[in-house]
Amino acid sequence: MVFLLVFLSLMLSFSVCTVLSCFLWPYRRQLLHRLILSIQVTYAVWAFSVITVLVIDDMSVKIFLTHMRQLILPPLCATWALVGTAIFLPKLWGKVRRWYGVLYLFPAVVIVANALSMMGFPFAKEWIFFNFRLVDGFQGLPIFERSPLQKANLMYSFFWIFALYGVYFWVMATQKGPRRWHAFVMFLASLVPVGAEILGQTVFKLQPQFMQLTVAGIWPSMLALNYAVARGDVLEISTLAQRSVFDHLPNPVIVLNTHGEFWDCNQAAKKILELSEDDIGQRASQIPVIQEIIDCAESFAYAGRTFRIVEHKVQLKKKGPETAKIYVLMDVTDLEESNRTLRELNAQILQMTRFSRKVQTVLSHDLTGSLSGVQMLLTGVIGQMRKSEDQSSVESLQRIHDANKSSMGLLRDVLAWSHEDESQRGIDFNGRVKAAIEQLSPQLLQKNIQLHTALPAHEILLSGSGKVLEAVVRNILSNAIRFSPREGVVHVTGRMLERHVELSIQDYGLGMSQELIDELFSSKAPSMAAGGGFGIGLHFTKDFITQMGGVLSIESAEGEGTLVRVQLPLFG
Secondary structure, rough: OHHHHHHHHHHHHHHHHHHHHHHHHHHHHOOHHHHHHHHHHHHHHHHHHHHHHHHOOOOOHHHHHHHHOOOOOHHHHHHHHHHHHHHHHHHHHHHHHHHHHHHHHHHHHHHHHHHHHHHHOOHHHHHHHEEEEEEEOOOEEEEEEOHHHHHHHHHHHHHHHHHHHHHHHHHHHHHOOOHHHHHHHHHHHHHHHHHHHHHHHHHHHHHHHHOOOHHHOHHHHHHHHHHHHHHHOOOHHHHHEEEEEHHOOOEEEEEEHHHHHHHEHHHHHHHOOOOOOOOOOOOOOHHHHHHHHHOOOEEEOOEEEEEEEEEOOOOOOOOOOEEEEEEEEOHHHHHHHHHHHHHHHHHHHHHHHHHHHHHHHHHHHHHHHHHHHHHHHHHHHHHHHHHHHOOOHHHHHHHHHHHHHHHHHHHHHHHHHHOOOOOOOOOEEHHHHHHHHHHHHHHHHOOOOEEEEEEOOOEEEEEEOOHHHHHOOOOOOOHHHOOOOOOEEEEEEEEEEEEEEEEEEOOOOOOOHHHHHHHHHOOOOOOEEEOOOEHHHHHHHHHHHHOOOOOEEEEEEEEOOOEEEEEEEOOO
C-alpha cells in the first residue's frame, strides 16, 4: 500500500512538472522564467528517476540514476531562494541578479565530485555516496550512506530554504495586496514537501520509502508558483507580453543568431513563409526562403505578396563582431496596388487635361469663325448705310444680331462644357446635330448656301458628351461651308447601322488631296489648308470621335468636294 501511494504521487508530480515546463518553455528568454523552468525540469527528472528505480531491478542502473539526480539537485534550493527574491523583493533582486552565479559555486563543487565518482575515481565516491544496498521489503529501493560533502550540501540547501521562508514571512507581515496573497499561497503549498521531509527525518527515522514523499508532494508548490507567474502583478511579465506581441505581429519577423542560424520567428512568418519548428537551429543558408530574404536588397516577393525588407542588427557585446540580425518583412502589396491605381488616375487626369485643352482650342476656332462672320456683316452694313438709307440695312442688322447670338451660344457652351461631368449617359443625336446646324446659320446665310438635311425620324441615343458631339458636327460642317462656293449646296445625312449611327456631310467645294488629308490628321503642327483655313479643328475632331468610340473617314478629291463620314456607337 505504501509503495502504491509513493508511486502514484511520484507520477502526479512528474506529470504536473512536465506540463508546466512545456507551458513555460516559450518564455525561457528571461532570467526569472529560466530559473522557474529549471526548478520544474529538476523536479520532473527527479520524479522520473525515482519511478525508474522503483520499477527496474538492475542494481547498477539504480546506482547510476541516483548519481544522475545529483547532477541536477544541488542548485535546486538556491534557485528557489532566487525565484522568491525576484517575485516578492524586486528591488533586492535588481541588485543580486548580477552576482547570482556566486550561489551556485558550492553546488558546482558537489556536481563535479559526483561526476568524478561516476567516472570511477575511488576518492570521489567517498565524497558523495558509498555503501549502496537495497531496502528490505520495499521492491528493491536503494539506500546509501551520505559522505561529508553530501551532508554539507544538505545543510547548504536547508539554509536557502530557511531564507526563502524568511522572504515569505517578511512579505506576509509587511506588504498588502497580491504579493501578500501569493506569498501566503506559496507558503502553504511548500508545507507539503517540507512536512514530508520533516516526517521522514523524525517520525519515520530516515526510512527510504517515506523519504520519497518529499518529491512526491512537490506538485502543490509547482501549481502555486505558476499561479503567481500567471496572476501576479509583481513578476517581470514583460517577456510574456513581448512574446505575445511578437507572435501576433501582422508582418513576418525572422531572427538570426550570431552564428547565422535561424533562431526564431513569429506566427506570421510560420504561416506566410511556411517555416516550422524543425527549421529552428539550422543555418540560414540551408533554408531557401530565408536565404532568398538575405540575398534580396530591399524587396521580396513570395506567395503572391510583395514585402519590403527591413534589416536590424543587434550588437550583443560592446566589443567584438558578434551581431545578431532581425528581418522584418513589411507587406507592401496593397501599397503597390495603390501606387498603380494612383498612376492610372494620374494618367486619366493628364488625359482629361489634354482633353480640356483640345476643347478650348476647338471652341476658340469655332468662335473665331463666327466672329469673323460678324465682322464681315458689319463691314457690309457700314458700306450700305453710307450709300443709302434703305430697308436692307435692317435685314443686315438682323443678321448681325443672329451671328452675335450664335457667338454667345458658343460662349455658353464653353461654360456648360467646363461643368459637364464625364459619366456615360444617352444624348439625343438629332437634337445635337440640329443645334450645331443652327449655330452655323449666319455662315450659311452669308454665302447663301443651301443645306439639305435628312436625319432619322425616330429618336437616337448615343454614348458620350452632347457638347462634344455638337463640336464635332459644327467643326465638320463649318469646313464644308467655308470651302464651298457661294450659293453652293451641302448635304447632312444620318442613317442607322446595326449598333451605330452614321452621319455624312457632303460638300462640292474645293476638295483636298490625300496628302493634305494625311497631314491634317498627323500630330505635327497644323499647316495652312486650301482656302485660307487651318486644319486644327479636324485633327482634334478625330480625337473626340475616337474618345466617343467612333470612327472618322474622309473621301475627297481636288475640285470635286469632300465627303466626311462619322460612325458613333449607340447608347447602352
